[in-house]
Amino acid sequence: MTTFQIILAIIALPLVSVVIEKLLMAFWKWIRRDRKVKEFIERIVQLEEKIKIQEQELVQHKDHKRIQEDLEIYRQAVYKSKSTGETYCIACFDGSGKLIHAVHQNTGYYCGICDKFRCSY
Numbered sequence: 481m482t483t484f485q486i487i488l489a490i491i492a493l494p495l496v497s498v499v500i501e502k503l504l505m506a507f508w509k510w511i512r513r514d515r516k517v518k519e520f521i522e523r524i525v526q527l528e529e530k531i532k533i534q535e536q537e538l539v540q541h542k543d544h545k546r547i548q549e550d551l552e553i554y555r556q557a558v559y560k561s562k563s564t565g566e567t568y569c570i571a572c573f574d575g576s577g578k579l580i581h582a583v584h585q586n587t588g589y590y591c592g593i594c595d596k597f598r599c600s601y
């Protein structure tokens with residue numbers, strides 16, 4: 481190795497290390513950006529699922545509201561449909577939003593689902 485080559489190697493060594501450092505930094509940024517993209521995609525998927533659930537809840541709420549507007553309390557014992565005249569258990573509708581027929585028995589109404597009997601006054 482000549483003196484010129486040794487001097488050239490001493491000068492070039494820091495340059496090579498700077499280039500390698502720049503390449504590593506660019507690679508690290510690319511990895512971090514890729515990780516961020518994955519995090520954004522996961523977040524978008526989570527938000528889409530949340531929106532889907534909220535849309536279903538909204539539809540259920542609207543159905544519940546529509547049904548509720550058709551009901552009136554009848555003899556302090558049951559809900560009665562204004563449109564059909566059918567009677568439904570108050571506890572089941574208020575508790576779980578389900579329309580369960582309440583059967584008239586002697587002095588009141590009975591629900592076979594929640595096993596409640598309510599006197600009609």
Ligand SMILES: [Zn+2]
Nearest residue numbers: 569572591594
């Ligand atoms: Zn019931």
